[in-house]
Amino acid sequence: MLLGGAAAGAGVAALTACTPGIDETPQDSLLDVGTDTIPFFGTHQAGIATPPQAFATFVALTLRNEADAEAIRRMLQVLTDDASRLAEGRGALADTEPELARTPARLTVTLGFGSALVRRAAGRSAVPSWLKPLPSFGIDDLDDRWTGGDLLLHVAADDQVTVAHAVRMLLKTARATALPKWRQSGFRRSRGSEKPGTTMRNLFGQVDGTVNLRPEDDDFASGVWNDEGWMAGGTSCVLRRIRMDLDGWDRLDTPGRDQAMGRRQSDGAPLTGEHEFDEPDFEAMGPHGFSVIPDFSHIARARGDDPRPTMLRRSFNYDDDPVDAGDGGITDAGLLFLAYQRDVDEGFVPVQRRLDELDLLNQWTTPVGSAVFAIPPGCQKGGFIGDTLF
Amino acid sequence: MLLGGAAAGAGVAALTACTPGIDETPQDSLLDVGTDTIPFFGTHQAGIATPPQAFATFVALTLRNEADAEAIRRMLQVLTDDASRLAEGRGALADTEPELARTPARLTVTLGFGSALVRRAAGRSAVPSWLKPLPSFGIDDLDDRWTGGDLLLHVAADDQVTVAHAVRMLLKTARATALPKWRQSGFRRSRGSEKPGTTMRNLFGQVDGTVNLRPEDDDFASGVWNDEGWMAGGTSCVLRRIRMDLDGWDRLDTPGRDQAMGRRQSDGAPLTGEHEFDEPDFEAMGPHGFSVIPDFSHIARARGDDPRPTMLRRSFNYDDDPVDAGDGGITDAGLLFLAYQRDVDEGFVPVQRRLDELDLLNQWTTPVGSAVFAIPPGCQKGGFIGDTLF
Numbered sequence: 001m002l003l004g005g006a007a008a009g010a011g012v013a014a015l016t017a018c019t020p021g022i023d024e025t026p027q028d029s030l031l032d033v034g035t036d037t038i039p040f041f042g043t044h045q046a047g048i049a050t051p052p053q054a055f056a057t058f059v060a061l062t063l064r065n066e067a068d069a070e071a072i073r074r075m076l077q078v079l080t081d082d083a084s085r086l087a088e089g090r091g092a093l094a095d096t097e098p099e100l101a102r103t104p105a106r107l108t109v110t111l112g113f114g115s116a117l118v119r120r121a122a123g124r125s126a127v128p129s130w131l132k133p134l135p136s137f138g139i140d141d142l143d144d145r146w147t148g149g150d151l152l153l154h155v156a157a158d159d160q161v162t163v164a165h166a167v168r169m170l171l172k173t174a175r176a177t178a179l180p181k182w183r184q185s186g187f188r189r190s191r192g193s194e195k196p197g198t199t200m201r202n203l204f205g206q207v208d209g210t211v212n213l214r215p216e217d218d219d220f221a222s223g224v225w226n227d228e229g230w231m232a233g234g235t236s237c238v239l240r241r242i243r244m245d246l247d248g249w250d251r252l253d254t255p256g257r258d259q260a261m262g263r264r265q266s267d268g269a270p271l272t273g274e275h276e277f278d279e280p281d282f283e284a285m286g287p288h289g290f291s292v293i294p295d296f297s298h299i300a301r302a303r304g305d306d307p308r309p310t311m312l313r314r315s316f317n318y319d320d321d322p323v324d325a326g327d328g329g330i331t332d333a334g335l336l337f338l339a340y341q342r343d344v345d346e347g348f349v350p351v352q353r354r355l356d357e358l359d360l361l362n363q364w365t366t367p368v369g370s371a372v373f374a375i376p377p378g379c380q381k382g383g384f385i386g387d388t389l390f
Numbered sequence: 391m392l393l394g395g396a397a398a399g400a401g402v403a404a405l406t407a408c409t410p411g412i413d414e415t416p417q418d419s420l421l422d423v424g425t426d427t428i429p430f431f432g433t434h435q436a437g438i439a440t441p442p443q444a445f446a447t448f449v450a451l452t453l454r455n456e457a458d459a460e461a462i463r464r465m466l467q468v469l470t471d472d473a474s475r476l477a478e479g480r481g482a483l484a485d486t487e488p489e490l491a492r493t494p495a496r497l498t499v500t501l502g503f504g505s506a507l508v509r510r511a512a513g514r515s516a517v518p519s520w521l522k523p524l525p526s527f528g529i530d531d532l533d534d535r536w537t538g539g540d541l542l543l544h545v546a547a548d549d550q551v552t553v554a555h556a557v558r559m560l561l562k563t564a565r566a567t568a569l570p571k572w573r574q575s576g577f578r579r580s581r582g583s584e585k586p587g588t589t590m591r592n593l594f595g596q597v598d599g600t601v602n603l604r605p606e607d608d609d610f611a612s613g614v615w616n617d618e619g620w621m622a623g624g625t626s627c628v629l630r631r632i633r634m635d636l637d638g639w640d641r642l643d644t645p646g647r648d649q650a651m652g653r654r655q656s657d658g659a660p661l662t663g664e665h666e667f668d669e670p671d672f673e674a675m676g677p678h679g680f681s682v683i684p685d686f687s688h689i690a691r692a693r694g695d696d697p698r699p700t701m702l703r704r705s706f707n708y709d710d711d712p713v714d715a716g717d718g719g720i721t722d723a724g725l726l727f728l729a730y731q732r733d734v735d736e737g738f739v740p741v742q743r744r745l746d747e748l749d750l751l752n753q754w755t756t757p758v759g760s761a762v763f764a765i766p767p768g769c770q771k772g773g774f775i776g777d778t779l780f
Contacts (some may be wrong), residue, residue, distance in 0.1 A: 159579055265489065321710070
């Protein structure tokens, strides 16, 4: 059952039976958290238009030197089989702990390809022009530890045990062909902590992601899904690890925070509006002749000439246990920023160029990792993720 | 509302109204995940007899050299105020992101004291005899990075954003008096992923914690709660970080795993029984004249002469992103093992001595961190955690 879909369970069924015609959405039962599933097979891969789950682990792998097209194809076939079984709450074929797989909790596994994988599988001409490292930005302080990769495993669910088990099974399957290069985990509110559709807050406390492509919007498909060659039905994924200086942010008062963002922290409304989704008025002037929304604020800089969003943002918070907690710094926290768009050079890059030039928020945020992947289309039963490449 | 307690929400209320006398527990609503609270004030601190939440972060702090009894008292007063407010879904007094506090999600904050804190606050005579590092065990491979500490903050909730925010607020409050030494985070199944009361499985897939003191049992209070001096109503906490060799465990077949544990992985039943809670029969012999439950199995070694449990086990899994994922090892995973008992020398130590001498599971598990804390009693409104020390 999809989040917000028809509710099951004896309690709700009985309620419906005795109050026919009630037009409130019935409340989902708590026990749906573990049993709900997201279909694996389809035109697009799951985990993109899917309402975000509570946890996600991203693992980038490096192909072994000897991995050729045939080895890659075999690996993708078995990864597809593993992922489709796990999504249904069944153990992977070689699963040694199938008991841990019985709680699918909306598990999705989404595969992404770096340029080396596409090249080895189908030759240089198959590599999309945008499938390369991003241009370097002045604000970047990238660490190789969180950058690049030939294959992305994006594993997400509403239960962290489910994610841990699935990641392990998939890495075992991949091991003969590819080894982990980096691994990053993030989280959002637990399922049931917020009403479905609530825009998430990041660890600065900001409402983060108001201007976004939404699966129910008319321009979602044209903005997100690619339609060229082997990528038709796929998309591109930009993953940026953005460290947030929470200690510095603490020293800023509420008006300073609201000016940096261009929105109120309290409710996410633009400084010229009343509600989160009100259209910002960048022309509005305050009593002292300054723009109400500062020209250098995050939302003013993020917007180009066309106010329509050009990508799907689907981010997760991270808050790692610092390896050396004793140095006085008390957090290693930030955002795993994820953007999906049909073409990276049309979606993410122009926005990031504007933010790189000037954005008040840059003072408290630093990109420390960066990767770009081609997300191939979904597949039907009998096919495998990436089969359009071969 | 406590887990499994009376359910709220219009749906369930209507259901109850139209099916009077129904004797099934009404299903909790999904949205209770965020709104449920655990009372902070009471005879005992919350977070011990509380049904375990989905996430926990443990931070051990080291007192600054200049922190005297008065500074410690002030810190504990403010930590108590912060914790009691956060448990109700209100921001801490100096909260810069009160929006993140509005989802209590059964938040508990439990404070623990190392011997240095007790000594500085109340003199050497106040230090319980068991409040010291554990005896060294042959299987230990302890790293200072996860060992010891003067003050423990144990922060847990069913939502990871809630935990992240609360930890941050509490560390800011403590900073003038104590700095983080280590920080460890763990998880269990998400709320709603399993029926309340299900024994958790660890990442080996084992049902872990069948023999346990349970809050509803008669011997819980005498086994867990201390009754001496300033500790009356408190308990002791042993926290062991136990690394699990999942790669090695993979190479073991199902019968080998079941023999090492003395229980079946599939359902947690002892090898001589049918169900998880069946009493193991250590005298039963198999057809070849060997004990059905091997003498060196984990459950045979863990049990002493008296089969009654002597501690409350309340563990969390960990599965960290390896700092260097590229070395071929694909996991840094294990168990944050937590044991609570009135006296460490009566509870944890004798069991661990038997396991240290011989336990088939030792081949795949290594304690890499260890700490012991005195958990003071709870307090009433107007008091503070630790006030019996002053």
